[in-house]
Amino acid sequence: MGLKVFASHFLMAPMAGVTDEPFRARLRRWGCQGQWTEMVSAAALVRNHKKTHRMAAPSDLGGDTVIQLFGANPDELLPAAEILSDLGWLRVDFNMGCPVKKVTKSGAGAALMGDLKLAARCINAVRAGSRGVLTVKIRSGVTASRLNYIDAGRIAEGEGADGVILHARTKAQGYSGGADWSHIDALAGALGVPVAGNGDIESAQSAVSRLSEQPVGAVMIGRAALASPWIFRDAELLLRGLEALGKPGAKELSDDLSRHFEELVDFKGERGAIGEIKKFVAWSLTGVQGGSVARTRVMQIKEIEAMREFIESLSEVCQDTGGEG
Numbered sequence: 001m002g003l004k005v006f007a008s009h010f011l012m013a014p015m016a017g018v019t020d021e022p023f024r025a026r027l028r029r030w031g032c033q034g035q036w037t038e039m040v041s042a043a044a045l046v047r048n049h050k051k052t053h054r055m056a057a058p059s060d061l062g063g064d065t066v067i068q069l070f071g072a073n074p075d076e077l078l079p080a081a082e083i084l085s086d087l088g089w090l091r092v093d094f095n096m097g098c099p100v101k102k103v104t105k106s107g108a109g110a111a112l113m114g115d116l117k118l119a120a121r122c123i124n125a126v127r128a129g130s131r132g133v134l135t136v137k138i139r140s141g142v143t144a145s146r147l148n149y150i151d152a153g154r155i156a157e158g159e160g161a162d163g164v165i166l167h168a169r170t171k172a173q174g175y176s177g178g179a180d181w182s183h184i185d186a187l188a189g190a191l192g193v194p195v196a197g198n199g200d201i202e203s204a205q206s207a208v209s210r211l212s213e214q215p216v217g218a219v220m221i222g223r224a225a226l227a228s229p230w231i232f233r234d235a236e237l238l239l240r241g242l243e244a245l246g247k248p249g250a251k252e253l254s255d256d257l258s259r260h261f262e263e264l265v266d267f268k269g270e271r272g273a274i275g276e277i278k279k280f281v282a283w284s285l286t287g288v289q290g291g292s293v294a295r296t297r298v299m300q301i302k303e304i305e306a307m308r309e310f311i312e313s314l315s316e317v318c319q320d321t322g323g324e325g
């Protein structure tokens with residue numbers, strides 16, 4: 001196969017509604033070298049759902065990008081994985097972590113943590129349809145009293161997964177409470193394949209500390225990268241023993257957001273881009289002086305030129321606060 005299981009030490013987590021092509025391009029500019037798509041539905045892929053097919057055939061297909069598949073029906077997962085292989089994907093990840101009702105009600109995502117027999121058949125099907133690297137992203141268990149990540153990880157390995165990513169929270173926790181990195185330690189000790197740890201990485205320093213102190217092949221970063229995509233550049237710098245550069249200045253941040261916006265316009269059209277960039281602007285304004293006023297203003301913008309001007313004006317409106325942001 002010749003590919004490393006994890007393309008980088010620092011991975012960008014899959015995030016539905018967030019890690020689309022334009023955001024992935026922006027993350028890449030900030031030094032991210034291993035990123036996930038939004039999850040795509042196996043059922044929608046085999047039924048030729050247009051939007052899903054568009055998500056499955058981005059321009060950054062292949063290389064260090066991983067496409068994440070979800071589903072709970074092996075008869076759909078196998079042909080869906082074949083479709084991805086035929087499109088040219090070299091890295092597929094199977095979702096056993098999503099706690100959202102829309103996904104779990106069909107038995108998919110984190111619901112599979114409660115049915116490891118079905119999970120085994122699903123992973124087997126995705127393996128059979130995939131030609132490249134296969135990883136499985138799991139949670140610690142269904143509830144705190146049913147922590148079965150070791151069993152789930154062993155099943156994934158037994159069915160041919162090349163690596164496992166553990167988001168060390170239970171399905172019941174959703175995104176609340178803390179991630180328990182002792183689970184990640186234990187899983188890495190129990191499996192022969194590489195394990196990546198995920199949950200609550202808040203800074204470039206904590207990403208590097210986890211990587212150095214835990215027996216993991218990679219750490220996956222989610223929410224912290226929304227406000228601070230430069231976390232990837234800084235983590236790489238720190239790993240090499242260099243100093244982190246921290247949050248960019250207001251002008252650089254404004255230029256960065258402008259480019260992200262223009263790429264969103266190309267990708268989603270004006271209306272979609274205006275809706276989408278608002279959340280990124282709001283995240284970028286976290287911890288910035290005058291940020292809350294600017295956040296309120298951006299939410300009211302409806303026209304493309306007004307959005308362009310607003311993003312440009314951020315270089316003057318916002319005072320640099322320094323630090324990692």
Ligand SMILES: Cc1cc2nc3c(=O)[nH]c(=O)nc-3n(C[C@H](O)[C@H](O)[C@H](O)COP(=O)(O)O)c2cc1C
Pocket residue numbers: 013014015016017018038039068095096097098137167175198199200201220221222223224
């Ligand atoms: C808005 C949002 C969307 C997400 N979408 C997905 C997804 O599609 N697939 C998945 O495996 N995890 C998804 N996750 C979970 C993240 O990949 C990650 O596991 C979680 O946020 C924990 O990492 P963090 O503490 O660094 O944010 C999502 C999380 C959020 C907040």
